[in-house]
Amino acid sequence: MRDWRLWLLYSTIVIALDLLTKQWVVQAFSYGDSLPLTSFFNLVRAHNSGAAFSFLAGAGGWQRLFFITVASIASAVIIYLLRKHHRETLFSLALSLVLGGALGNLIDRIRWGYVVDFLDFFYGTYHWPAFNVADMAISGGVMLLILDGLRKPGGKKA
Template identity: 35%
Template sequence: MTPARAGLIAALATLVLDQASKLWLYFGTDLVMTQPWRLAPFADFVVVWNRGVSYGLFQQDGGFGRWLLVAVSLAAAIGLSVWMHRAGSRLLGVALGLIVGGALGNAIDRAAYGAVFDFVHLHAGTWSWYVFNVADAAIVAGVVGLLFDSLRPAGRDPRTDVAGDRNHPQA
């Protein structure tokens, strides 16, 4: 399987899982009326509408901010998709696909509802992590994949790598 195809599958799977989980929890359950749902001593399902970006930063109440964030998400998804189609490794393709799928999932929410539906709340004692969704988790996993891919020596040819070439000393 090519890196681009693996990335496309990751993007589509992320988008479908993200939207299906949000639609089911919001429209198919009574979570809105009966929240929080305790899943474990450290995890709840809750309903949070995030009008900002990561960690609730840059909250936008007006239409301009909403559509600006939709446009930025779509532009990022397009740019990352181009990169995904040029990816040289399956890890890079999947990592980019996870980010693209997550960006599109959150952009759909923002376009449809004016905010992103977040529902997973992790906590321990007085410590509380931000509330997130499948798209957010995929974006984080994609960034971790990008970091791992950047640390891999694969794709570097020691015969052409200037830093590793003893015949071409560095100045």
């Protein structure tokens, strides 16, 4: 793409989808509610004050500022990389997804002090940790970054 800011449009779409789905969950469900949809999938309302897989969720509150700081710095670095590498399609798409997901969850942390998760996949009694649209974007973006790195062995970005 000629203009690096066009990649921000993808991030904005991720943020919008993430916030709209979370807002729907907050309005439609009380904390802890679960709506079974299939034999392996529920819609739930869960709150995560930690990071991925609830890492540091019970840390006593300091983690909110920590995660806000980390997400803010990471977002600034991603925007810098988008500006520098905006003509590299796969790399920029991956960064756009990660940025949109990071900002979607950052908005939750600032707004509520936790991230709203609502997608609950399970098998029998084993439940994968609940997640949201932002988490999917971050995971997808990371997979694309790995793919991009594998496509260019020895190549360096910075």
